[in-house]
Amino acid sequence: MSSTVETCVTSHGLTPMTLTAKTSDGKLLSIPFSESSATITELTQPAPTGSRAKALFLLDRFAVSDEFYHELAQIFPEMPRLYQIKGLRKDMNSEIEIFSLPQSYVGRYMKVKNIVEKTLGETLEKLGVQASPPTVTIKFSGDENHTFASVKGPEEYEFLKACFEPVWRELQELIEYPFLCINGTQIQLDIVFGSDYKNYTFSRPDKHLGSRHPPLLQLEPSHYVLDELHLLLRVSDVLVRNVIHLADHLDQQSGLRAGRARHYIPCLEKLVQSCGVPFKISP
Known part of the structure; x- marks a missing residue:
């Protein structure tokens, strides 16, 4: 036991x-x-x-x-x-200020600046830092330890733009004026964002290479931390989806509508399963 x-x-x-x-x-x-x-x-x-x-x-x-x-x-x-x-x-x-999201969104958020000040102060004290360093790097990511906002709903651009409007505004203010006073000393923040924020913080002017929507935060690309595994999974998701759509399209062309059984979808399933991966496409 x-x-x-x-x-x-x-x-x-x-x-x-x-x-x-x-x-x-x-x-x-x-x-x-x-x-x-x-x-x-x-x-x-x-x-x-x-x-x-x-x-x-x-x-x-x-x-x-x-x-x-x-x-x-x-x-x-x-x-x-x-x-x-x-x-x-x-x-x-x-003792914690928790605010409701605008309109009727089901969620709450806390002041970003307050969370950063509290966390940074506790971290410096835990590390035994006597004098506050002049510059500290702060990373915002969707899977880190300190949650300051949450909402019930889809992970879609328009939805997150509207429900987290006060959060985006506070983050932008912190980006434009990255200074905090910790233990009586002013500290400059070097703010970076993780790869799971890329859809909301980073875009290119080229309509063929950029994102569909303007970024919710104005941030220099140099402050965006690439995650190769995260990007690889995003690319593989698109490739797998394209292969499934292609197999389905070929089945449609080969006479599925006339009552004939599928051919390409089962072949794709067997091919992926032969790699030792459970894989089944729902009809």
Whole structure:
């Protein structure tokens, strides 16, 4: 069982140290995960479970519901009570400014400048930097650790342009005036964007080579970080789609409408499957 638990925990980027279990007669056992020690010891007192803040972090980190935590706390009375967790969550939320998106869009956003100031200050303090550096590079990407905006809807240009209008405006202001005051020192920001922002930040004047729409942010191409894998996947998506459309077109031309069975689509499916990739085209 311990190996199963260890696999589950490590899949979330954590390193398990011990597992505390309770026997049917109420004894607490500590099971180590270390390869150098395989001794199971009996605990005379309940192992410390951490503060409310740690419990709240785990709930948010692993998307654990309040109902599940309530049932778990009933089994382990030494854990913080659910009402304490809810109270701490409410207090923390009250300290964060969260704004609604315009119109009727289902989503929220936080001030970009405030997030950057807070994150940058905490990072410099964590690294033990005594004097703030004159220039700091800040990267904005769609898959990073600090989320400042979210919305329910399609990943389409017009939709994102409208719903995130205040976010784009704040980002543009930060691009045009890339300076922040951290610990009394003015820091210049070197702002770059990841490849998943390319459809919204980068375009070319040539109508044949540029994007369909004008960029939502005015940013120099030198501040755009290329991701070769991301671009390769984009290109491969287009190529696969074109091959599927071609096979379907050939089937149509060969008399599919007259009641004949498909030929090119099944051949394409078998060809891709022969590479060891599950592949099936829905009719």
